[in-house]
Amino acid sequence: MKGTNVTTGYYKREDKTAEAFDEEGWFCSGDVGEIYPNGSLRIIDRAKNIFKLSQGEYIAPEKLENIFINLPLVGQIMVCGDSLQDCIVGVVPIDEVECKKWAAANGKNDDIAELCRDPDLKKAILDSMIEIAKVKKLTGLEKPKDLFLTTEAFSIENNILTPTFKLKRNVARQIYDAQVKEMYANMKAK
Helix, strand or coil: CCCCCCCCCCCCCHHHHHHHECCCCCECCCEEEEECCCCCEEEEEEHHHCEECCCCCEECHHHHHHHHCCCCCECCCEEECCCCCCCCEEEEEECHHHHHHHHHHCCCCCCHHHHHCCHHHHHHHHHHHHHHHHHCCCCHHHCCCEEEEECCCCCCCCCCECCCCCECHHHHHHHCHHHHHHHHHHHHHC
16 A cells, blocks of 8 residues: 555554565555455455465465354354465364254254264364355365364463454464364375
8 A cells, every 4th residue: 555544654663664664665564455357455364374285275264264254053263274285174163052053953962072073063064164165166275174173262361362353373273283283184094
């Protein structure tokens, strides 16, 4: 961005100001966007959040999370992947109320911890993700291949969310690193 309506810099932070502006005076917000034919701009994700899969395709996790969060069984979601893997996976704190309804409708025990380990619940969530991915015209690489279900919501208290309720992706990835590695290891074993 450039113009008189854009900030002149950070207050008493010359170092941050130098990082935010290029040599021609353009403000670099760090957002990745898509420009439509009518000239309007849609923000897709933050540049620092985007990662590349082993095929060389870039994935914008926040875009996918904003789609999958609307599913009834999903309370929250973090989409994960890296350059050594050929697919994405997800960490899903489940929506306990909806999952108990699902358990009752499917003749399952409504113990939340047990539901998180239930392969049928995981399959139901993955199937709903595939359905919404078709509707939203996502690519095959934008569909998670496995999920880790948990009862622990992302929160400020467990340091996974910022005070403005944004996901601290690097912190969450460290916390769930073992589960993400296990999902990828299980896929390779099949």
